[in-house]
Amino acid sequence: MKRLITFGIALPALILLIIWSCSTDNSEDLPTTSTFKTTPYIIPEAEYFPKNLNIPADNPMTLEGVELGRYLFYDGRLSGNTSKDQLMSCATCHIQEHGFEVGIDNPKYIGGKTFGLPTEAFPEGEPTPNFMLPIVNEVYNSNGYLWNGFVNESNEYKGNAEVNVPAEEQFNFKNIESLVWMAITAPHEMNSTVEKSVAAIEAIPMYKTKFKEAFGTEEVTYDRISKAIAQFVRSIVSQNSKFHKYLRQEAELTVQEKLGHDLFFSEDADCFHCHGGSVLMTTNEYFNNAKDVTFDPGDRDRHAVSGDPMDVGAYRAPSLINIELTAPYMHDGRFKTLDEVIDFYSEGLVYSDYVHPLMKNVRQKGVQLDATEKAALKAFLLTLTDHELIKSPQYTCPEELKSWNGQ
Ligand code: HEC
Ligand code: HEC
Numbered sequence: 337m338k339r340l341i342t343f344g345i346a347l348p349a350l351i352l353l354i355i356w357s358c359s360t361d362n363s364e365d366l367p368t369t370s371t372f373k374t375t376p377y378i379i380p381e382a383e384y385f386p387k388n389l390n391i392p393a394d395n396p397m398t399l400e401g402v403e404l405g406r407y408l409f410y411d412g413r414l415s416g417n418t419s420k421d422q423l424m425s426c427a428t429c430h431i432q433e434h435g436f437e438v439g440i441d442n443p444k445y446i447g448g449k450t451f452g453l454p455t456e457a458f459p460e461g462e463p464t465p466n467f468m469l470p471i472v473n474e475v476y477n478s479n480g481y482l483w484n485g486f487v488n489e490s491n492e493y494k495g496n497a498e499v500n501v502p503a504e505e506q507f508n509f510k511n512i513e514s515l516v517w518m519a520i521t522a523p524h525e526m527n528s529t530v531e532k533s534v535a536a537i538e539a540i541p542m543y544k545t546k547f548k549e550a551f552g553t554e555e556v557t558y559d560r561i562s563k564a565i566a567q568f569v570r571s572i573v574s575q576n577s578k579f580h581k582y583l584r585q586e587a588e589l590t591v592q593e594k595l596g597h598d599l600f601f602s603e604d605a606d607c608f609h610c611h612g613g614s615v616l617m618t619t620n621e622y623f624n625n626a627k628d629v630t631f632d633p634g635d636r637d638r639h640a641v642s643g644d645p646m647d648v649g650a651y652r653a654p655s656l657i658n659i660e661l662t663a664p665y666m667h668d669g670r671f672k673t674l675d676e677v678i679d680f681y682s683e684g685l686v687y688s689d690y691v692h693p694l695m696k697n698v699r700q701k702g703v704q705l706d707a708t709e710k711a712a713l714k715a716f717l718l719t720l721t722d723h724e725l726i727k728s729p730q731y732t733c734p735e736e737l738k739s740w741n742g743q
Contacts, residue, residue, distance in 0.1 A: 372552040374398035377567070379475055382575040383584050384615045390478045390489075390570075392511055395563045397570060400550040405568025407546060408537070408561055410733040412742030414520065415453060416532025423742030424453050424526045426519060426565065427733060430471050431743070433726050435658030436572060437468040440672060444743075447672075448664040452524040462524040465636055467669035469654060470662050472725065474512060475570040479620040483651045483667040484638045487515055504559070512566040517558070530558045537561060542736070572731055574657050578719040580615060589719060595709075596716025605681070605703050605713055609694045610653040617720060618655040622647060623692040626685035627666065636667075648690040660721045674717055678710050 377397035379389060391397060408414055409430075412423025429450045430436040440448040450468060451461030466483050474481070481487040487509045495503030507517050519525045520533050537543055538556040548554045550564055579597075581587035589597060599605035601612055613619045622638040629649035638650035651667045665671040671680060682705040685691075685698045697703050705713065725731070733741050 374400050374550065377402050377571060379571070379573060380575065382580070384580075385573075385575060386476045386614065386616070388478065389475050390511070391475065392513070395513065395566060397567045398550065400546075401564050401567040402571045404543075404546045404550040405564035405566070405571075406731070407543070407734055407737065408565050409568050410737045410741045411537070411540075412740050413536040413540065414533055414561070415526035415742070416520075416528040416536045417453075418536065420739075422453060423740060425740075425742045428742045429468060429525075432728075432731050432733075433661070434470075435574075435661040435722070435726065436471045437662040439661060440663040448669055450524075452522065453527045455523065455527055458523075462527070464524045466667045467664060468662070470658060471569055472572050472574040472657060472722075473616055473655060475573060476616055477620050480641075480652065481512065481515060483654075484636055484641050485622060485652060486636075486641050487511065487518075488641075512569050513562040516562040516565045534558055534561065572725075574722040574725045575615075576724045577657060577722040579617075579716075580722075582719070583615065590715070592712050592715045593719050594716075596712035596714065597719075599705070599709055599713050600716055603696075605705060605709070606694075606696065607681070607713075610692075611656050616655055617657050618653050620652060620655075622650045622652050623694065624648065624650040624688075624690045625653070626687065626691045626695045626698045627670070627680075628686040629688055629690060646690065646692075649688070650690070650692065656717060657720050658722055658725070660718050661726070674714050675710070678705070678713055682710060 375398060377399050379397070381387075395401075409426045412425040412428065414426070415422070415424040417423055429438050429445070431438060431442070433439070434442075438445045438448055438450055442448070445451065448467060450464045452458070452464070454461050469483060478489060479485065480489075489510050491508060491510050495501050495507060501507050501517075507514055509518075517530065520528050520530060526533075534556055543556060544554040547556055547560060551560050578587050578589070578593075582589050599607075601608045610619055610621065610623055610625070611617050622642075624647070627649070638647035638652075639645070641647075659665075659674065663672060663674075665674075665677050671677045681702055683702045685695060685702045687698050691698050733743075
């Protein structure tokens, strides 16, 4: 009886202790303690843009966090290396001038394919399995990241000791925080380890103040690195293409652009079902868009994530914002120009049982556009370039990192 009573008191006390220690651990990272103040970062509201933002509760955006994230995004030492020819940053592949893709004319990544850091097995660097995705307007997307949505809020993934993935939230493939881990460790990206990365950043004196401003103390941890970079990525919003300005009545479309616009948003060219629906120029849904899947059914398609047989050869319909800057096109980069893409949708579709029902004209090989319509559709796609975003100093490489960014 005596033991039972002792236990009866000890257990609630233990639970309280655990709750107390967990909550102090968490609050250490939240920007609200009395001596430590941060300024909230507000995503600018623009007409027609979604009000729903994908910002995890444990990583609220702050000016200080976004600024630290910008530095880390551009710092090639994040790869854990300090020798200049071994540097790789997020910006090595996600380049602002290309809408945060590599672009087809990159002298280092010829044809637009990206490669990780050189290894013994891959002296030129291991190629990424897929081509690039731009990282703009991610804050509006709650429907999964990567071409197949593998990183998704509804993931049940609880870590994997075998490949050294801890169970904590920021490693759980739920959100952008975990993509930072993937970029640091993937053999086809930085091919490094979290420990090397943290040690390299810790050794750079200027980060002490930046971590303190963003998180309250100078301590450098992976958790903080991933949170700050994710904040910066979420701050990259594109709302100022000519198309967006046209919607807000701040700009006019030419006759040709307007024709292309009307084709895009009608059954005639039929692009809007998958790429329309909102000013994001994507539904962020997954479709098999009638490319020849025997060409590359892939083990990285949507089927690999959902297990749904109808998802064979399906990928996320990417946003068409800045599409002019992000060639080559499709997850496998099979089209080099927008003309090739338009020809494909017009007369190049390949029927298979997996093609999504929204590809309504697949039996006729496409929507069959004439030369005038094709030119108009292309003219409209070119209005989706956000010239302000690609020059905005808010997103550029900090001056003091120019020689370290690994571009
Ligand atoms: C070696 C080139 C390379 C580097 C370095 C790199 N990425 Fe990427 N990134 C890619 C490729 C390729 C994809 C598309 C991968 C896929 O879906 O298969 C991608 C996808 C993404 C996505 C998903 C976009 C979406 O809409 O789903 C995000 C976010 C991202 N990267 C952020 C980062 C961050 C942050 C870093 C730095 C910590 C980084 N990347 C470093 C090549 C790179
Ligand atoms: C049934 C849905 C669907 C329809 C309809 C559709 N698309 Fe797509 N689109 C996709 C998907 C899915 C992808 C990505 C496929 C892949 O990577 O394999 C894509 C990719 C693209 C890309 C390349 C994007 C990139 O970043 O690589 C462009 C450009 C494009 N579509 C334009 C159009 C145009 C123009 C139309 C109308 C003529 C159209 N799409 C109609 C689903 C669709």
